[in-house]
Amino acid sequence: MAFKSIGLVLCYSLSIAAAPTWPSSMDELEDIMMLNTGYRARNFATPVTPCGFSANGPGRITAAEWVRTAFHDMATGNTFTGIGGLDASIVFELGGDNPSPDFDTTLTTFVPFLSSRSSMSDIIAMGMYTAVRSCEGPIIPVKTGRIDATEAGPPGVPQPQNSLFTFQNQFARMGFDTTQMIAVVACGHTLGGVKSANFPQVVPAGSAPNDFKEFDSTAKFDEKIASEYVAGTSTDPLVVGPARAAGRDSDFKVFNADGNATISSMADPATFQSTCQAMLQKMIEVVPASVTLTDPIVPYDVKPVALQLTLQAGGSEIQFAGEIRVRTTSRPASQISSVQLVYKDRTGGSDCGTCMISATSKGTAAGFDDTFSFYEFSSRILSRSSISAFNVLITLASGGTELYDNNGQGYPIQDNVMLQAPQSCVVGNTLTVTAAVRSPASSANLVLSLRVPRTVITPELQTQTVVMTQQSTAGPYSIVTGTYTLDSSQVQTTKFDLVSGQDVDSFKSTGDLGTTCEPLGS
Numbered sequence: 001m002a003f004k005s006i007g008l009v010l011c012y013s014l015s016i017a018a019a020p021t022w023p024s025s026m027d028e029l030e031d032i033m034m035l036n037t038g039y040r041a042r043n044f045a046t047p048v049t050p051c052g053f054s055a056n057g058p059g060r061i062t063a064a065e066w067v068r069t070a071f072h073d074m075a076t077g078n079t080f081t082g083i084g085g086l087d088a089s090i091v092f093e094l095g096g097d098n099p100s101p102d103f104d105t106t107l108t109t110f111v112p113f114l115s116s117r118s119s120m121s122d123i124i125a126m127g128m129y130t131a132v133r134s135c136e137g138p139i140i141p142v143k144t145g146r147i148d149a150t151e152a153g154p155p156g157v158p159q160p161q162n163s164l165f166t167f168q169n170q171f172a173r174m175g176f177d178t179t180q181m182i183a184v185v186a187c188g189h190t191l192g193g194v195k196s197a198n199f200p201q202v203v204p205a206g207s208a209p210n211d212f213k214e215f216d217s218t219a220k221f222d223e224k225i226a227s228e229y230v231a232g233t234s235t236d237p238l239v240v241g242p243a244r245a246a247g248r249d250s251d252f253k254v255f256n257a258d259g260n261a262t263i264s265s266m267a268d269p270a271t272f273q274s275t276c277q278a279m280l281q282k283m284i285e286v287v288p289a290s291v292t293l294t295d296p297i298v299p300y301d302v303k304p305v306a307l308q309l310t311l312q313a314g315g316s317e318i319q320f321a322g323e324i325r326v327r328t329t330s331r332p333a334s335q336i337s338s339v340q341l342v343y344k345d346r347t348g349g350s351d352c353g354t355c356m357i358s359a360t361s362k363g364t365a366a367g368f369d370d371t372f373s374f375y376e377f378s379s380r381i382l383s384r385s386s387i388s389a390f391n392v393l394i395t396l397a398s399g400g401t402e403l404y405d406n407n408g409q410g411y412p413i414q415d416n417v418m419l420q421a422p423q424s425c426v427v428g429n430t431l432t433v434t435a436a437v438r439s440p441a442s443s444a445n446l447v448l449s450l451r452v453p454r455t456v457i458t459p460e461l462q463t464q465t466v467v468m469t470q471q472s473t474a475g476p477y478s479i480v481t482g483t484y485t486l487d488s489s490q491v492q493t494t495k496f497d498l499v500s501g502q503d504v505d506s507f508k509s510t511g512d513l514g515t516t517c518e519p520l521g522s
Contacts, residue, residue, distance in 0.1 A: 021407045026144045028117035030297050039363025051135035052219035059210035063131035064192025065102035070128040074286045076153035079175035082289025088120035089149035091456045097157035100198050107457045116449040121146035125284040133368045137221030138277035141296035160248035182262040185254045187276035189215045190225040194237045201246040202237050213237040223272035230267045299370050301327045302392045302404040309418045311436040313521030315475020321378040333373040337397045343390035351385040383475050386415045417500035425517040431484045435498045436477040444468045444500040446482035
C-alpha cells in the first residue's frame with residue numbers, strides 16, 4: 001500500500017506541474033522526449049519501438065539494454081559521500097563490472113543526441129523514460145541538469161554471485177532500503193533477460209534459444225516478473241535453473257529478502273506500475289551532490305521553434321521567420337482556425353504597424369502521450385523598430401480565442417546579434433559564419449561546441465571561441481565574420497553560438513548551413 005500511495009502522489013504532482021517558461025535549459029531535451037514521429041521528429045525512440053525490437057538481431061532487446069545502462073551507470077554512486085551516481089561515468093567503465101556489448105551499443109546510439117544542452121547523463125536518463133514508456137510502462141518523470149563525469153567511478157555494480165548482505169549494503173550506498181531494493185530489481189527485470197555470453201553459469205551455452213533466457217513470459221513492462229515468482233511459475237534464470245546451484249540466483253535472494261512481502265504486493269498490476277514509476281524516478285535522480293536537477297520535463301502548450309532574425313540587403317529590413325509548435329493532445333488541430341503572433345517593437349512598444357504575423361500549418365508530430373501541430377511564418381519587419389517579444393493568439397473554429405503569453409513574460413527575441421545564415425556556409429571542412437551586430441556594438445564572438453573523439457565511445461564536448469572581424473555595415477548593423485577549420489567528423493554535428501556582450505543568438509547547427517556563402521548585397 002505504501003508503494004501505491006507513492007505512485008499516486010507522483011502522478012498528481014505531474015498533473016499540476018507548472019507550464020514551462022520559454023526559453024528553458026531543458027528545451028532540447030523536451031524536443032527529444034516529445035517528438036517521436038512526424039514532422040521534426042527526433043527519432044530517439046526508434047531503436048526501442050516496438051518494445052521487443054533490437055537492430056542487433058535475436059537475443060537482444062534494446063529497451064532492456066537502455067534500462068540496464070541507466071542502472072549500471074547509477075550503481076556506483078554513493079549517496080553518503082555524494083560522489084557518483086547517474087553521471088555517464090559508465091563510458092569509462094566498460095568491461096569489468098560492465099562486460100556486455102549492450103552498453104557499447106546503447107552509448108553509441110546516444111552519441112548523436114549529445115550536445116551542450118543535452119549531457120550524456122541526461123540522455124541516459126531519457127533512455128530510461130523512453131524504454132519504459134515504449135514497453136507500456138509508466139511515465140517516468142525526467143529532471144535535467146546532470147553533469148557528465150570525466151573519469152570512471154569506483155567499482156560496485158551488483159553481481160549475481162553476491163550475498164544478500166552485500167546486495168543490501170550496495171543498495172544502501174545507492175540510497176535504497178531493502179524494500180526499495182526489491183522494487184528496483186523487479187522493475188529493472190520486467191524487461192530483457194540473461195545472455196549466456198555474459199553469465200554462462202546462469203544460462204549455459206546451448207540451453208536457451210539464441211543463448212538468451214528472458215526474465216518472464218512477456219515482452220513488455222508489466223508485473224509478470226513478480227506475479228510469476230509469487231505463483232511459483234517463474235522462469236527467471238536468476239530465480240530458477242542452474243543459477244541456484246551456482247549461487248548466482250540473485251533475483252531469488254533479493255525478492256526473498258523480506259519474506260516475499262514486497263514482491264507479493266507488486267504482483268498486482270496497478271501496484272507494480274505505480275511502484276516502478278516512483279522507484280525508477282528515484283533511481284535516475286541518484287546524482288553527485290554537486291548537481292542540482294531541474295523540475296521534470298513537461299510539454300509546452302505553445303513553443304517557438306527555429307526562430308531566426310535575418311538582416312536583409314541594405315539593412316532597412318529584417319526577415320523574422322520560424323515556427324510555432326502547438327500541443328494538440330486535448331484540443332485537436334481540427335479545432336484551430338488560425339495561429340498568429342502579436343508582437344512588440346524592440347522598445348516594447350507598438351511602432352510596428354499591425355504588429356501581427358500570421359502562421360500557416362506546416363506539419364504534425366507525436367510522442368508517447370502527446371500530439372503537436374506546427375505552424376510556420378515568415379515576415380519582414382523594419383530594422384529601425386524591429387521586435388522584442390511576442391504572444392501567440394490561437395483562434396478556434398468555434399470563434400473563441402486563446403492567448404499564450406509565456407507565463408506573462410511574452411516570448412522574447414533579441415535583435416542585437418543575429419546569424420546571417422545565407423551569408424554563412426561550410427565549404428569542405430572550413431566553417432564561415434557571418435553575423436549582424438547592432439550598433440553601437442560592432443564585434444562578436446563565434447563560440448563553437450565541438451564533439452572531439454577520444455579513446456572511449458562517446459566524444460568529449462570542447463568549446464572553441466573565434467573572434468569575428470567586421471567586414472561592412474548595413475543600416476544600423478555591422479556585418480562580422482569568423483572562420484574555423486573543422487574536423488571531418490564535426491562538419492554536420494557542431495553547434496555554435498554568436499555572442500555580443502550580453503546578447504546571444506544560440507544553439508545554431510552547422511548541419512543547417514549551405515555550401516555557398518551568399519553576398520548580403522546593398
